Amino acid sequence: MNTMQTTPAARPAPSLEAVRLSKSFLSGVVRVQVLQGLSVALYPGELSLISGPSGCGKSTLLSLMSGLQAPDSGQALALGEDLGRMGARALEKFRLRHTGFVFQGFNLFPALTSLEQVQLPLGYMGLRSAEALRRAQQALDEVGLSHRSHMRPAELSGGEKQRVAIARAMAKAPQLLFADEPTSALDAESGQRVIDILHRAARSHGTTVLCVSHDPRLVRHADRVLGMEDGAIRSDWRQSSAFKEHDE
Ligand SMILES: Nc1ncnc2c1ncn2[C@@H]1O[C@H](COP(=O)(O)OP(=O)(O)OP(=O)(O)O)[C@@H](O)[C@H]1O
Ligand SMILES: [Mg+2]
Secondary structure, three states: OOOOOOOHHHOOOOOEEEEEEEEEEEEOOEEEEEEEEEEEEEOOOOEEEEEOOOOOOHHHHHHHHOOOOOOOEEEEEEOOEEHHHOOHHHHHHHHHHHEEEEEOOOOOOOOOOHHHHHHHHHHHOOOOHHHHHHHHHHHHHHOOOHHHOOOOHHHOOHHHHHHHHHHHHHHOOOOEEEEEOOOOOOOHHHHHHHHHHHHHHHHHHOOEEEEEOOOHHHHHHOOEEEEEEOOEEEEEEEOOOOOHHHHO
């Protein structure tokens, strides 16, 4: 079902755009073409989901769109800026300011409490410690983990760890939030909670959420589902209500 019925004027400018992105990797003596001229535009306030078979290039696309890797050819535009034209320092600054990441494996520091995990990147951003503390507490509250603030990862469940990771990403108030298989290590209930939080980030903060997942529960909650195969987008489905707020 293609429900893209809104007029172009109702749609905001894309916040993330891939323009004929190509990327290959050398595997021994063989060059493997992972992305082949992939183009896609993503919009603020939406949770867009990329699904597709293992090895089709989903994580690679995420890393190109976030400036973690450079494409062989094509452009990755984020918030209107061509990431490939930024110098290394500008790119690092851009990523720190505007992007948040959530991974399957949580990537938390074992020695830090939940509150410290969330505060850490805020310090790198140059926020004063009182402001960092306030924002970190608020982010943990948003994911329902205020009562786990002083616990370390070993004392938390998988779902709680992932919610700390999301709080860490969201405390920066990034315009772009990337999540690679954020629910695949979680049970149904924790996974559902994580999905709700990501969706809320898109809805209430206008964040562009780009999420890679095989999780069928996530498909139902996404505003848009992009089906990827052999390094290209093969299908593009959008919920009819996705752009409602922009029509009003
Ligand atoms: N740094 C790298 N060096 C060499 N090959 C790589 C590299 N990164 C990815 N690849 C290859 O590119 C292809 C796509 O990888 P990618 O991680 O993007 O797939 P994916 O769709 O995320 O898969 P999965 O669902 O299993 O996570 C794979 O064949 C992988 O082996
Ligand atoms: Mg992957």
